[in-house]
Amino acid sequence: MEHEKVINSAPVIQVKNMYKRFGSFIANNDLTFDVYKGEIFGFLGANGAGKTTAMRILCGLSSPSSGEIQVAGFDIYKQVGQIKKNIGYMSQKFSLYEDLTVYENMRLFGGIYGLTNKEIKERSANLLQMLGFENARNTLIKDIPLGWRQKLAFSVALIHKPKIVFLDEPTGGVDPMTRRQFWEMIHETAAGGTTIFVTTHYMDEAEYCDRVSIMVDGEIRVMGPPAELIQRFGVENMNEVFIKLARAKSTEL
Amino acid sequence: MKRFIGFVRKEFLHIFRDWRTMSVLFGMPVAQLMLFGYVITNEIKDAPMAIMDPSHDTYSMDITSRLTSSGYFLSERNISNHKEIEPVFREGKVKIAVVFPNNFIQQAQRERKATIQVITDASEPNTANILASYTESVVLKYAMSLQKSSGMGIRIEPKMMYNPTLKGVYLFVPGLIAMLLMLISALMTSITITREKELGNMEILLVSPLKPAQIILGKVLPYFLLSFSSAVLILLTGYFIFGVPIVGSIVLLLAETMLFILMALSLGILISTVTSSQQVAMMISMVALMLPTILLSGFIFPVENMPEVMQWLCKAMPPKYFITIVRGIMLKGNGLDVLWDETLVLSGMTLFLMILSMKKFKKRLA
Numbered sequence: 001m002e003h004e005k006v007i008n009s010a011p012v013i014q015v016k017n018m019y020k021r022f023g024s025f026i027a028n029n030d031l032t033f034d035v036y037k038g039e040i041f042g043f044l045g046a047n048g049a050g051k052t053t054a055m056r057i058l059c060g061l062s063s064p065s066s067g068e069i070q071v072a073g074f075d076i077y078k079q080v081g082q083i084k085k086n087i088g089y090m091s092q093k094f095s096l097y098e099d100l101t102v103y104e105n106m107r108l109f110g111g112i113y114g115l116t117n118k119e120i121k122e123r124s125a126n127l128l129q130m131l132g133f134e135n136a137r138n139t140l141i142k143d144i145p146l147g148w149r150q151k152l153a154f155s156v157a158l159i160h161k162p163k164i165v166f167l168d169e170p171t172g173g174v175d176p177m178t179r180r181q182f183w184e185m186i187h188e189t190a191a192g193g194t195t196i197f198v199t200t201h202y203m204d205e206a207e208y209c210d211r212v213s214i215m216v217d218g219e220i221r222v223m224g225p226p227a228e229l230i231q232r233f234g235v236e237n238m239n240e241v242f243i244k245l246a247r248a249k250s251t252e253l
Numbered sequence: 254m255k256r257f258i259g260f261v262r263k264e265f266l267h268i269f270r271d272w273r274t275m276s277v278l279f280g281m282p283v284a285q286l287m288l289f290g291y292v293i294t295n296e297i298k299d300a301p302m303a304i305m306d307p308s309h310d311t312y313s314m315d316i317t318s319r320l321t322s323s324g325y326f327l328s329e330r331n332i333s334n335h336k337e338i339e340p341v342f343r344e345g346k347v348k349i350a351v352v353f354p355n356n357f358i359q360q361a362q363r364e365r366k367a368t369i370q371v372i373t374d375a376s377e378p379n380t381a382n383i384l385a386s387y388t389e390s391v392v393l394k395y396a397m398s399l400q401k402s403s404g405m406g407i408r409i410e411p412k413m414m415y416n417p418t419l420k421g422v423y424l425f426v427p428g429l430i431a432m433l434l435m436l437i438s439a440l441m442t443s444i445t446i447t448r449e450k451e452l453g454n455m456e457i458l459l460v461s462p463l464k465p466a467q468i469i470l471g472k473v474l475p476y477f478l479l480s481f482s483s484a485v486l487i488l489l490t491g492y493f494i495f496g497v498p499i500v501g502s503i504v505l506l507l508a509e510t511m512l513f514i515l516m517a518l519s520l521g522i523l524i525s526t527v528t529s530s531q532q533v534a535m536m537i538s539m540v541a542l543m544l545p546t547i548l549l550s551g552f553i554f555p556v557e558n559m560p561e562v563m564q565w566l567c568k569a570m571p572p573k574y575f576i577t578i579v580r581g582i583m584l585k586g587n588g589l590d591v592l593w594d595e596t597l598v599l600s601g602m603t604l605f606l607m608i609l610s611m612k613k614f615k616k617r618l619a
Contacts, residue, residue: 060461083464090459093453099270100263111259112461166460 002117007036008082011140013058014193018067020053021147027053029218035164038188039198042206042226045215046246051199052168055214058197059166060084066156072163085113088157088165092172094158095149098142105141105156107165113160120159127155142224157162158194167188183208203239214245221245256463258486267445268475274441278479282433282487289425290495296512297383301329303341303350309356316369316395320351326389331423349384356577413448415560416583422495427579428552430487431513435546437480438514440538442521451527456606465615480517486511487580500586506579512599513575526613546572576598 013035020028027050029093035041045051058061060080069076070084071243073170094104110120128134131164132153141149150170156164167186171179183205190210206212206226211225222229222245226238233241263286268274302320306313321328327500329347332338341347352370354360371388373381415423449455457614458468478606488506491497499506524537548554548561567573574595581587581595589596 006569053464061456061459084460087460089457091453091456094457097263097267097454099267104266105264108259108263112256112458112463114256114462 007253009039011035012037012066012072013197014070015058016068018057019065020050020057021065028057031044031067031220033213034218035131035144035195035197037163038190038193039196039211040190040209042199042209042212043197043199043215044206044212044242045199049215050218051215053166055166055197059089065079070252074088083161088160088162089168090153090157090165091168092170095146095153099140101138101140102128102144102152103137105152106159107155108161115160123161127159131155131187145178146183147174151176151182151185153183158189162194162196164197164213167196169199169201170201171200172186179205182185195226203237203242205211206238206242214242216245257467257471260463260467264445264472264475268479270538276411277441277566278337278437278483279486280536281436282429282483283490285429285433286422286426286487289429295535297325297380297387298348299327300325300380300384301347302326303330303332303338303347305332305335305338305350305352306357307333307355308353310358312361312367312399313353313356315394316353317351319391319395323383323387324401326393337496338372340474342372345374347374348377348380349388351388361614362404391505392474401481407519408592409503422497423584424553426487426491426495426497427576428550430579431552431575432483432509432543433478433487434484434510434514435517435542435572436538437483439521439524439542440535442473442476443475443524443534443538444517444531446522446525447529447531447534450525451531464473464612469522469611473522476521477514477518478515479513481507481511482513497583499583502583502588505589506582509575509578509582509596512603513571516571516599516606519603519610522610522614523606525609545570549573550576552576569617571599571602574602 003123011032011034015031015033018028018031019026024182029050030209031054043051043055053062057064057076060076060083068248071083074082074086076083096102097108100108106124106127107120110123115123119233124137125134128137133152136144136148141152144152154165157167164199170206171182174182177203185209186196186198200206209226211223212229213220215221222232222241224232229241230237233244235241235244254464267280277587304317306482320326326349330341332341333352335352338350341350350372352372354368354370356366357367357369369392371385373384375381442454446455446469449458455468463471485507488499492499521538521543525536528534528537545566546552549556549567549570551567552572556567556573559567578592578595578599586597
């Protein structure tokens with residue numbers, strides 16, 4: 001039901017026949033998919049399946065070998081600058097500069113994304129309030145527990161109100177409780193109309209997504225709402241869907 | 254532009270909040286200069302000396318008093334027998350022994366040829382050498398004053414140009430500036446950029462609207478300013494504490510310093526494109542930059558005395574040119590009319606490294 005809501009809105013990411021080759025190796029083989037406004041799109045796949053490569057292309061960090069791609073309404077070949085202003089990015093590896101305070105981090109990224117001082121003040125006050133974190137405004141990041149840092153990093157990725165947020169395994173190394181809270185934040189953000197493009201290893205998290213795609217060997221093997229996929233494969237949960245796909249791959253070999 | 258300023262401010266905060274970086278930037282220059290200025294010195298003062306003077310005449314006593322009043326030597330022992338010489342050396346009581354023959358004055362006057370034996374403790378070869386040559390010069394001076402009074406002989410009057418008292422600090426200040434600028438600019442930049450990569454921050458910055466050139470410039474600009482102030486700090490310490498003069502144009506000196514900093518920063522960026530680990534960056538900087546700066550630049554060891562292959566190697570080292578330039582300006586008062594070729598070589602190297610490092614940095618992103 002939830003995905004009816006998203007299907008009706010306009011696509012913010014359009015990918016058509018995208019290829020990425022490194023020499024004779026094909027990392028992305030003919031990817032075609034759309035992601036809609038306010039949708040939580042799970043981008044799944046084993047390590048080396050090509051999801052990081054695809055995500056880097058969508059963020060403008062690398063260019064595709066061929067294909068038609070639009071992100072936030074801008075062309076990936078000609079308007080990378082515009083795309084970068086309209087997306088946010090957060091990865092497992094990075095959770096803010098440890099030797100800067102919470103506010104200094106916000107000011108830095110607000111500044112980098114071209115917000116005015118007034119906007120930075122307003123936005124950071126807002127974000128801190130949403131997190132219930134007003135007291136930690138001037139605390140150094142290194143004095144803040146890891147789970148909190150991850151939530152803060154997510155907030156900082158939202159400081160410039162991007163149309164799309166790319167989350168690269170955002171909950172890696174975080175305890176289950178924090179992961180749950182983190183996904184609540186993701187849902188709230190998506191409800192506000194921001195599109196979430198997320199990669200993850202945790203299959204239980206995949207079930208929180210509106211739609212998922214699973215990549216195997218550089219191709220998108222299946223795509224759809226988690227409930228539908230579970231039904232189609234006649235299994236109990238997403239984890240089993242994933243295992244079935246991986247088995248199919250090993251019998252091919 | 255505003256994006257960029259915010260980014261530079263963040264870099265300054267990183268530096269000011271890290272006491273290790275701060276101490277390298279400002280503690281190290283002063284500490285090094287003190288070390289080189291006071292501790293590592295070739296000058297010798299009050300070396301313990303033994304005298305054996307069986308002749309005990311006006312000449313020998315004159316020479317002895319000249320030696321002891323020179324400040325180089327301290328008369329520690331008077332000995333009367335050749336057998337006593339070895340034991341005093343072995344006990345480490347003296348560093349030098351001066352032995353006069355019997356009938357010294359008679360030999361000198363009648364035969365016009367008298368020999369003084371100088372024995373030094375060559376377990377420290379440098380000190381031994383210096384002591385021997387000090388003694389020689391004191392004796393020679395005395396001999397010449399004798400000849401002068403009798404109205405004959407040739408006089409040699411050495412004048413040590415640009416560093417009349419042969420102070421070691423004069424030698425070390427230019428070298429230290431080169432070394433520290435290398436350390437701060439190249440080593441610290443390569444570390445700060447690789448740190449950003451190691452922590453995964455670089456990705457975040459590259460996804461942002463900041464352009465790669467802005468990221469690099471933003472990381473490098475604070476180090477440019479800080480290494481420049483560090484160089485000024487060395488010059489001030491040299492001038493006020495050790496009295497190292499700046500004879501030539503200060504503006505030219507500072508301009509050349511900036512040129513060298515640019516060169517070192519480019520090297521730092523280049524190193525950071527080769528590796529993404531702070532450890533490796535540090536290793537490369539230490540081995541590939543610091544050692545050549547100290548050994549192959551004429552900082553301590555004169556290039557002219559090296560084997561030809563090494564001399565060619567030295568010619569490829571930017572610090573060599575910078576040290577020549579700084580010495581020229583500070584001690585000799587040279588201007589661009591003399592130093593243009595060194596400046597040209599240094600500029601060429603800087604330009605080459607800058608282009609190379611920017612190219613490599615951009616290539617890594619694609």
